[in-house]
Amino acid sequence: xxxxxxxxxxxxxxxxxxxxxxxxxxxxxxxxxxxxxxxxxxxxxxxxxxxxxxxxxxxxxxxxxxxxxxxxxxxxxxxxxxxxxxxxxxxxxxxxxxxxxxxxxxxxxxxxxxxxxxxxxxxxxxxxxxxxxxxxxxxxxxxxxxxxxxxxxxxxxxxxxxxxxxxxxxxxxxxxxxxxxxxxxxxxxxxxxxxxxxxxxxxxxxxxxxxxxxxxxxxxxxxx
Amino acid sequence: xxxxxxxxxxxxxxxxxxxxxxxxxxxxxxxxxxxxxxxxxxxxxxxxxxxxxxxxxxxxxxxxxxxxxxxxxxxxxxxxxxxxxx
Numbered sequence: 001x002x003x004x005x006x007x008x009x010x011x012x013x014x015x016x017x018x019x020x021x022x023x024x025x026x027x028x029x030x031x032x033x034x035x036x037x038x039x040x041x042x043x044x045x046x047x048x049x050x051x052x053x054x055x056x057x058x059x060x061x062x063x064x065x066x067x068x069x070x071x072x073x074x075x076x077x078x079x080x081x082x083x084x085x086x087x088x089x090x091x092x093x094x095x096x097x098x099x100x101x102x103x104x105x106x107x108x109x110x111x112x113x114x115x116x117x118x119x120x121x122x123x124x125x126x127x128x129x130x131x132x133x134x135x136x137x138x139x140x141x142x143x144x145x146x147x148x149x150x151x152x153x154x155x156x157x158x159x160x161x162x163x164x165x166x167x168x169x170x171x172x173x174x175x176x177x178x179x180x181x182x183x184x185x186x187x188x189x190x191x192x193x194x195x196x197x198x199x200x201x202x203x204x205x206x207x208x209x210x211x212x213x214x215x216x217x218x219x220x221x222x223x224x
Numbered sequence: 225x226x227x228x229x230x231x232x233x234x235x236x237x238x239x240x241x242x243x244x245x246x247x248x249x250x251x252x253x254x255x256x257x258x259x260x261x262x263x264x265x266x267x268x269x270x271x272x273x274x275x276x277x278x279x280x281x282x283x284x285x286x287x288x289x290x291x292x293x294x295x296x297x298x299x300x301x302x303x304x305x306x307x308x309x310x
Contacts, residue, residue: 052226055226096226097226097227097229097230098226098229098230101302101305102305102309103302103305103306103309103310104309104310105310106309106310109310146309147309179248180244180245180248183248183251183252183255184247184248184251187251187254187255188251
């Protein structure tokens with residue numbers, strides 16, 4: 001039972017961590033090499049990794065996707081370690097009013113910015129691309145670019161203030177939830193349980209007494 | 225349509241949060257009042273009357289109205305995200 005509970009807890013924690021890794025913003029230092037639009041038909045497998053049509057438009061089973069092709073600085077261990085250059089393709093979609101809550105409506109403008117940032121001749125113009133999501137090749141899914149701004153240099157390392165604030169808020173929320181649960185248990189559940197136990201004791205005592213009376217009456221018929 | 229969905233479900237979710245937080249806040253206040261009575265033992269005031277009086281004060285106080293921030297802070301956060309992302 002204890003092992004089972006531990007397994008459930010680890011699974012929940014892993015799913016939560018993966019989900020956060022997927023939806024939280026990340027930043028890459030990259031240079032845009034080209035932009036393109038590709039007509040895409042989604043499968044049941046990868047549909048959940050794409051957003052919907054532009055906020056003002058209607059959603060069809062297949063549609064054109066905006067892509068930003070780049071060469072970026074590879075990162076490992078949540079961006080702590082920098083590697084060499086690697087190709088990376090970002091999609092560029094409106095997240096609209098729903099999940100994940102980036103409220104991005106300007107993918108057309110972002111595409112124009114990406115086009116203006118194309119840099120194929122040295123010295124390269126490096127940009128910071130804020131994005132969320134994963135690139136998984138066998139699923140044909142791409143991270144969604146949220147914003148592009150010029151990077152001061154190739155070696156620039158942005159501090160993730162947004163993530164820091166969000167994680168602090170999440171931890172504070174979790175602690176608050178725990179405090180609420182404890183208060184509820186201490187002030188509402190425990191007294192209820194106590195009262196129920198109390199009533200049980202009363203009933204049992206009553207029963208025992210009544211049985212005692214019957215026993216005494218029966219005993220009075222016995223010959224002494 | 226998605227906007228309507230966000231508003232409706234967001235409002236429902238925040239209402240649940242609001243109710244939970246206000247129940248919690250009231251419970252904490254009551255506990256504090258009980259502890260205060262226990263420590264000071266004011267002359268001639270019964271425990272229940274003391275707690276009732278304190279709760280009446282809480283119901284009209286600023287602290288209770290601060291719980292409305294549950295609605296306001298997400299609204300500001302969404303506004304800020306929309307401004308900075310677009």
